[in-house]
Amino acid sequence: MINPTVEALLVLQERDTRVTALTTELENLPRQIDAVEQELETRTERFEELRNKTRQIEAERKKIDLDVQSKQAAIARYKTQQMQTRKNEEFAALNHEIEHAQKEISTLEDSELELMEAYDKGLASVAEGQKELLQFQDKAKHKKAELEKREANVSSELGGAREKQAEAEKTVPEDALSRYRRILKSKKDVAIVPIHGGACGGCHMKLTTQTVLTAKGAETLISCENCGRLVYWLE
Numbered sequence: 001m002i003n004p005t006v007e008a009l010l011v012l013q014e015r016d017t018r019v020t021a022l023t024t025e026l027e028n029l030p031r032q033i034d035a036v037e038q039e040l041e042t043r044t045e046r047f048e049e050l051r052n053k054t055r056q057i058e059a060e061r062k063k064i065d066l067d068v069q070s071k072q073a074a075i076a077r078y079k080t081q082q083m084q085t086r087k088n089e090e091f092a093a094l095n096h097e098i099e100h101a102q103k104e105i106s107t108l109e110d111s112e113l114e115l116m117e118a119y120d121k122g123l124a125s126v127a128e129g130q131k132e133l134l135q136f137q138d139k140a141k142h143k144k145a146e147l148e149k150r151e152a153n154v155s156s157e158l159g160g161a162r163e164k165q166a167e168a169e170k171t172v173p174e175d176a177l178s179r180y181r182r183i184l185k186s187k188k189d190v191a192i193v194p195i196h197g198g199a200c201g202g203c204h205m206k207l208t209t210q211t212v213l214t215a216k217g218a219e220t221l222i223s224c225e226n227c228g229r230l231v232y233w234l235e
């Protein structure tokens, strides 16, 4: 024998649980969508950083190249001056300048080679990075669309679930409803639980014989002495 109020409360509790689950999911979905967008932003920034770094390498190499060109022009000038002078000392001094500039050019060209290698590696990384980013963009787009679709579905499911919840509420006598609501508010999970082996199905503490008997009698609502949840006898 089961108390009709208990029956009504069990239906209500099931519908309450559904409303709570949908509400929680609906609250969490925007955060999940944000996380996808955030991840895409981070990956895009990281890729742009890599691309800029690679461009900088090439800019640096071009700067060194200009330096080499100006030193080569200087050498040409020195050589012209050498042809115009008749002083041995001046000729020797210009020779010294030419050798010095040639050494500098050689050092600069070594750096240029290193930078060219680094640039090639950079270009390969940029190509790889771009491929990965495009793949992720595609993945993120789908994930976002999926989450947005879920959001719309949950939102409409929640509307239906709330209607059913309201219908179930109408079948519960007012005093029992306020008692149930009070317990649910403090316990968060469930307000009415079955008795299992003489213990409360909520807190699992042993119930007194009197409580079990009252629940079995099914004439009045009875609470667990420990947690306060309503308990009922499950035949």
Ligand SMILES: [Zn+2]
Residues within 6 Å of the ligand: 200, 201, 202, 203, 204, 205, 224, 225, 226, 227, 228, 229
């Ligand atoms: Zn209990």
